[in-house]
Amino acid sequence: xxxxxxxxxxxxxxxxxxAVGLGFLFFFLGLPLLAVFVEAxxxxxxxxxxxxxxxxxxxxIVLTIVIALAVLPFNIAFGVAAAWxxxxxxxxxxxxxITLIDLPFAVSPVVAGLVxxxxxxxxxxxxxxxxxxxxxxxxxxxxxxxxxLFITFPFIARELIPLMQAQGKEEEEAAVSLxxxxxxxxxxxxLPNIKWGLLYGVILSNARAMGxxxxxxxxxxxxxxxxxxxxLHVEILYNEYNAIGAFAAASILALLALVTLVAKxxxxxxxxxxxxxxxxxxxxxxxx
Amino acid sequence: MIRFRRSISAVLLALVAGAALADxxxxxxxxxxxxxxxxxxxxxxQKYWKQKTGESIELKQSHGGSSKQVRSVxxxxxxxxxxxxxxxxxxxxxDKGLVAKEWSKKFPNNASPYTSTMVFIVRKGNPKAxxxxxxxxxxxxxxxxxxxxxxxxxxNTYLSAWAWAVRQKGGNDKSAxxxxxxxxxxxxxxxxxxxxxxTTFMQRQMGDVLITFESEAELIARxxxxxxxxxxxxxxxxxxxFPVAIVDKVVDKxxxxxxxxxxxxxxxxxxxxxxxxxxYLRPRDAELLKKYAAQFPPVKTFTVDEVFGGAGKAFxxxxxxxxxxxxxxxxx
Numbered sequence: 001x002x003x004x005x006x007x008x009x010x011x012x013x014x015x016x017x018x019a020v021g022l023g024f025l026f027f028f029l030g031l032p033l034l035a036v037f038v039e040a041x042x043x044x045x046x047x048x049x050x051x052x053x054x055x056x057x058x059x060x061i062v063l064t065i066v067i068a069l070a071v072l073p074f075n076i077a078f079g080v081a082a083a084w085x086x087x088x089x090x091x092x093x094x095x096x097x098i099t100l101i102d103l104p105f106a107v108s109p110v111v112a113g114l115v116x117x118x119x120x121x122x123x124x125x126x127x128x129x130x131x132x133x134x135x136x137x138x139x140x141x142x143x144x145x146x147x148x149l150f151i152t153f154p155f156i157a158r159e160l161i162p163l164m165q166a167q168g169k170e171e172e173e174a175a176v177s178l179x180x181x182x183x184x185x186x187x188x189x190x191l192p193n194i195k196w197g198l199l200y201g202v203i204l205s206n207a208r209a210m211g212x213x214x215x216x217x218x219x220x221x222x223x224x225x226x227x228x229x230x231x232l233h234v235e236i237l238y239n240e241y242n243a244i245g246a247f248a249a250a251s252i253l254a255l256l257a258l259v260t261l262v263a264k265x266x267x268x269x270x271x272x273x274x275x276x277x278x279x280x281x282x283x284x285x286x287x288x
Numbered sequence: 289m290i291r292f293r294r295s296i297s298a299v300l301l302a303l304v305a306g307a308a309l310a311d312x313x314x315x316x317x318x319x320x321x322x323x324x325x326x327x328x329x330x331x332x333x334q335k336y337w338k339q340k341t342g343e344s345i346e347l348k349q350s351h352g353g354s355s356k357q358v359r360s361v362x363x364x365x366x367x368x369x370x371x372x373x374x375x376x377x378x379x380x381x382x383d384k385g386l387v388a389k390e391w392s393k394k395f396p397n398n399a400s401p402y403t404s405t406m407v408f409i410v411r412k413g414n415p416k417a418x419x420x421x422x423x424x425x426x427x428x429x430x431x432x433x434x435x436x437x438x439x440x441x442x443x444n445t446y447l448s449a450w451a452w453a454v455r456q457k458g459g460n461d462k463s464a465x466x467x468x469x470x471x472x473x474x475x476x477x478x479x480x481x482x483x484x485x486x487t488t489f490m491q492r493q494m495g496d497v498l499i500t501f502e503s504e505a506e507l508i509a510r511x512x513x514x515x516x517x518x519x520x521x522x523x524x525x526x527x528x529x530f531p532v533a534i535v536d537k538v539v540d541k542x543x544x545x546x547x548x549x550x551x552x553x554x555x556x557x558x559x560x561x562x563x564x565x566x567x568y569l570r571p572r573d574a575e576l577l578k579k580y581a582a583q584f585p586p587v588k589t590f591t592v593d594e595v596f597g598g599a600g601k602a603f604x605x606x607x608x609x610x611x612x613x614x615x616x617x618x619x620x
Contacts, residue, residue, distance in 0.1 A: 122364030131364070139365040221365040222357075223315060223350045236351065239483045240323055241511045 040247035051248035059225045060233035068209040071149045079156025087164030101154045113218025139221030147215040152208050156201030163197040196271040207260040313346040317367035319354035325567045368548040371532045374440045375599040378533050391533040397572050400529035401555035402564040406448045408520040409498040416496045420522045421452040425470040432495035434485045435478035445499045448526040451595045469616045506568035527589035
């Protein structure tokens, strides 16, 4: 009965709430998204395609994807390792580690970028050493990858920690007691259990990596055709009164976001199915 | 997974190797809206250099807010040359030891290959009859200008109005400060930058007059249509310079001094000057200025050096914390 109280509101209350929710979505998500495509196609498809064929825009698209792919293995390795350590073991400083993982969420991306300039810039801590060894990090692709890594590394770990904690360590213990080696246990037991959560984290961090502006802007140096990612390129084109080019580039970002959303929905759906299955299997056990 | 990672490292390696294998590369760090000028200029120079030396040269551009750009160069952005729109920014690099102390003497014309002036853009038919600085303080006139403390555009406007007021009958620093006080009261909001001010005025249709570079006025005409507004030249306005310099520290390390020098020298050549004129920047070359007289009407100008004794001095008296702008703005 108590559970029903929340849904026993009058009909008009429900419609108002629904209208507020949908109206908000329409004005703050739907309309802007629509505007991007309308502006991009304002002068017809051929102009739109030409804008995307511009070498600098093409190189921005390629660089955006390269950076997103480059951070992925690091994010997966770190995310799984951190989640594994936190969910399955008890150790000193565990809560400190959890706090540190959340740090990129709390720090402004621009500050993150500036920190890397302070570390690796010509006047920074490691600047003279890097310059002496001809290693270029800031204002080059490595710096942009590092900045993106900083911004995106919590996503996978954050996704996996609650999942792994909920799953507990019984299955792994069973595997080990049956004689599985560490790697066997990981590949055969742990990974299949977390694969949807992992994929979900990958998608989220990927979306963030492709859309990141602040941190990357600080360390990019804005060299056209070399260190411009799509979000940076959109701003530059817009400032040059090249509205078509800017919105064409923005539409590519929007498309990438839509693909991400679809992928996310599929993964969510699969995750839900799996937990439901798990619940029905585990249900009798819980009663006893 | 391993193959996947290998392909990533291959891509990265290719990127790094690609940068290393190219011919001599020059990087030009420039201000935000200089792209059009150099997009047309770079092929001209490449052709010239190839003919002269047989060397093909790759030219890269980096654009951004001018103060951010010089900061990046100081932080290690390996720009061979800087082409800016404010002497202050190059002065910053000189202070850091990246650019020669006497950089403005290294090239003719105060190291500025072309100039522009500050002009008024008014609505079609000039409904508020704005002709000169004095008209801007009339009640009900809204003036759109970027913030004088952190944009070149805003500073130039402020100093132009100041210089005009000082030169009025019985004008002095005190009366100029009063005049600026009245003028700032007519500014509904400070735009964040030059382009932002233009968008505010043209797209959001705010204000009666926009003060900006003459070169910018032509770009507005291209983007928004010539009939939509009129350009008004005030009786006295600032001649703005676009200083250039070689970044000594970078060219010495990369061994590109010869190319960098030629790249900047060529801005003063007939071709370089004509390119500037075609991008609505006033060339230094007197003949070309005559040739393009239609787009550059004669206007009485002053330079910051003449009236304020240099950009650094002007900045210190007017825009530093506690300077004349702060005094006026606090009163407001």
